[in-house]
Amino acid sequence: MSSDDGRPRLAVVGAGPAGLAAALAAAGQGVRVMVIDSAEAPGGQFYRQPAAGLGARRPQALHHQWRTWRRLREGLDRHIAAGLVTHRPDHHVWCVEQRPEGPLSSLGSRRFTVHALRGPAQEDPVEVRADAVLLATGGYEKVLPFPGWTLPGVVTAGGAQAMLKGGLVVSGRTAVVAGTGPLLLPVATGLAAAGVTVAALVESADPKALVRRAGALAGRADKLAEGAGYAVELLRRRVRTLVRHTVVEAHGTDRLEAVTVAELDAGGRVRPGSERRIRCDTLAVGHGMLPHTDLAEALGCRVEPDGTRVWVDDEQRTDVPGAWAAGEITGIGGAALSLAEGHIAGRSAGARLQGREPVPDEWAAAAKSRGELREFLGVLDTVYVPPAHWVDQVTDDTVVCRCEEVTAGAVRVAVAELGAGDVRTVKLLTRAGMGWCQGRMCGPAVAGIAGCAEAVSRRPFARPVPLGVLARAGETAGKPGKPRENEDADDIP
Amino acid sequence: MNPLELADAAPGPAFAVTLDGRELAALPGQTVGAALWAAGVTSWRTTRGESRPRGIFCGIGVCFDCLVTVNDRPNQRACLVPLRPGDAIRTQEGTGHEL
Ligand SMILES: Cc1cc2nc3c(=O)[nH]c(=O)nc-3n(C[C@H](O)[C@H](O)[C@H](O)COP(=O)(O)OP(=O)(O)OC[C@H]3O[C@@H](n4cnc5c(N)ncnc54)[C@H](O)[C@@H]3O)c2cc1C
Ligand code: FES
Numbered sequence: 001m002s003s004d005d006g007r008p009r010l011a012v013v014g015a016g017p018a019g020l021a022a023a024l025a026a027a028g029q030g031v032r033v034m035v036i037d038s039a040e041a042p043g044g045q046f047y048r049q050p051a052a053g054l055g056a057r058r059p060q061a062l063h064h065q066w067r068t069w070r071r072l073r074e075g076l077d078r079h080i081a082a083g084l085v086t087h088r089p090d091h092h093v094w095c096v097e098q099r100p101e102g103p104l105s106s107l108g109s110r111r112f113t114v115h116a117l118r119g120p121a122q123e124d125p126v127e128v129r130a131d132a133v134l135l136a137t138g139g140y141e142k143v144l145p146f147p148g149w150t151l152p153g154v155v156t157a158g159g160a161q162a163m164l165k166g167g168l169v170v171s172g173r174t175a176v177v178a179g180t181g182p183l184l185l186p187v188a189t190g191l192a193a194a195g196v197t198v199a200a201l202v203e204s205a206d207p208k209a210l211v212r213r214a215g216a217l218a219g220r221a222d223k224l225a226e227g228a229g230y231a232v233e234l235l236r237r238r239v240r241t242l243v244r245h246t247v248v249e250a251h252g253t254d255r256l257e258a259v260t261v262a263e264l265d266a267g268g269r270v271r272p273g274s275e276r277r278i279r280c281d282t283l284a285v286g287h288g289m290l291p292h293t294d295l296a297e298a299l300g301c302r303v304e305p306d307g308t309r310v311w312v313d314d315e316q317r318t319d320v321p322g323a324w325a326a327g328e329i330t331g332i333g334g335a336a337l338s339l340a341e342g343h344i345a346g347r348s349a350g351a352r353l354q355g356r357e358p359v360p361d362e363w364a365a366a367a368k369s370r371g372e373l374r375e376f377l378g379v380l381d382t383v384y385v386p387p388a389h390w391v392d393q394v395t396d397d398t399v400v401c402r403c404e405e406v407t408a409g410a411v412r413v414a415v416a417e418l419g420a421g422d423v424r425t426v427k428l429l430t431r432a433g434m435g436w437c438q439g440r441m442c443g444p445a446v447a448g449i450a451g452c453a454e455a456v457s458r459r460p461f462a463r464p465v466p467l468g469v470l471a472r473a474g475e476t477a478g479k480p481g482k483p484r485e486n487e488d489a490d491d492i493p
Numbered sequence: 494m495n496p497l498e499l500a501d502a503a504p505g506p507a508f509a510v511t512l513d514g515r516e517l518a519a520l521p522g523q524t525v526g527a528a529l530w531a532a533g534v535t536s537w538r539t540t541r542g543e544s545r546p547r548g549i550f551c552g553i554g555v556c557f558d559c560l561v562t563v564n565d566r567p568n569q570r571a572c573l574v575p576l577r578p579g580d581a582i583r584t585q586e587g588t589g590h591e592l
Binding site for chain 2: 162163166
């Protein structure tokens with residue numbers, strides 16, 4: 001594809017609230033942007049849309065903040081029509097690298113190559129070159145193990161929501177929604193609206209603690225009202241909410257039939273004798289979110305040691321020149337924060353790509369919102385934490401690493417008998433975290449059960465990559481001085 | 494109210510796919526996982542070690558629990574792969590390679 005009319009180019013990875021807000025802000029300044037996303041349609045997790053073939057005439061029934069989505073979608077369409085933005089759906093990015101050779105970008109830094117695999121089978125390689133990159137890859141859900149959590153019918157809370165929003169399907173008739181965190185509320189109300197009987201919403205934290213911190217929350221009355229809105233909806237749909245409760249076991253042989261829930265005492269321990277069984281065929285469970293930091297890490301961006309966020313400055317720049325980051329990869333915070341950060345990142349990148357020093361006054365409103373939301377979320381983070389003694393509930397025969405079927409008992413033996421003192425050694429001794437998902441699902445659980453600190457796991461690639469693709473990518477990128485034209489090179493138009 | 498009614502969906506005509514040879518109806522746009530859930534199926538793989546059943550877990554392509562064989566290609570993520578008319582879905586045992 002021909003490219004050179006001299007206008008600078010930005011590759012945005014991720015078409016969720018952060019990536020879209022960033023793309024619109026940068027394109028609004030005349031910068032050409034390519035938005036690369038693994039999903040079939042833009043929207044990310046929050047604004048995941050039903051598949052086009054399903055012909056949904058009322059998708060907003062599954063959503064909140066629909067007007068904001070309309071604005072994003074219309075802005076995207078406008079810029080696409082004007083030729084400033086291209087959207088590449090179904091592109092799974094496995095690596096972003098800074099090119100060792102070639103001319104410098106208009107920022108004076110090395111240009112970037114974004115490596116992606118096209119299509120649902122993720123085998124067809126594509127390379128995109130850009131002057132700057134903006135990573136907005138969002139996050140995925142954290143689930144801590146408990147006996148029975150691998151039974152079919154047990155799904156992540158966000159997964160239940162994604163299947164509902166994207167495929168208009170649910171996995172059963174009676175659900176329990178459990179774990180901790182604000183995501184449980186939209187999941188419970190969404191399932192109830194879709195005709196599922198939500199037998200209970202089981203939250204291990206005590207949201208009353210939020211009220212005690214009301215001072216810190218006063219700045220975001222809108223967020224408190226949002227929470228209250230869900231509470232009213234739950235009441236209206238007769239969903240029983242059990243706070244300071246936790247699921248201690250999921251029952252069934254080949255699929256989920258019931259869960260046992262129990263009350264937690266003030267110290268976060270299960271209160272003996274408080275157990276009760278609830279029949280259900282679906283358990284939607286989550287204990288918070290983790291960011292997708294792989295691409296940023298491989299690019300060399302600074303990531304906090306516990307792996308919870310990519311470091312950014314006030315303009316949302318990472319410490320790699322030419323690379324910005326926004327949304328949940330810079331700290332979990334929900335769609336509103338992702339929008340504010342995306343807007344700031346796009347403004348900053350847009351100005352700098354055109355050789356202008358950005359004027360922060362131009363994004364004062366977004367910066368104010370970002371500051372307030374981060375403060376608000378700082379408070380939420382202290383309230384919505386998993387039960388302090390969750391590890392006590394994980395019996396030795398509970399599978400912890402779902403891929404390699406490593407049990408909690410094996411992890412404990414690695415620590416107590418084989419002397420493993422860190423997550424890496426546990427992994428080498430047990431194979432926990434060495435399977436298909438590369439430890440994304442079991443990382444926090446293995447650390448918790450082993451009693452070790454969580455560590456950033458270095459994954460060379462964000463997606464499994466076919467060997468043939470790797471070999472060829474190495475030919476173009478790995479050997480400076482021997483550049484090779486790649487016939488799949490797909491420059492920003 | 495079911496999810497299709499909630500979103501006031503008017504999908505294109507349903508088409509046939511097979512699960513281990515048995516015919517199932519799928520709607521245009523549905524992934525393998527969505528069509529199987531709609532048909533009441535929640536597991537379609539057994540694990541390598543303990544032969545335990547698995548299906549959708551994360552729903553967004555991260556966990557690889559939902560692996561399935563589609564048109565003889567093993568290890569496809571059911572939560573990501575959209576269905577086309579006539580697709581042959583096969584439940585998968587172990588690595589999916591030892592058929
Ligand atoms: C499964 C799930 C469901 C959720 N549902 C809700 C909900 O209903 N309500 C709510 O308030 N919050 C929900 N959340 C929380 C959600 O993370 C935030 O609300 C919000 O979507 C974050 O915006 P973002 O732009 O930072 O990231 P996201 O919205 O996550 O967008 C990131 C985008 O990047 C893409 N991407 C990631 N990695 C790559 C890659 N390597 N290559 C190409 N593309 C990539 C993803 O496919 C996605 O489209 C959910 C989270 C998850 C994980
Ligand atoms: S359900 Fe996790 S990858 Fe498909």
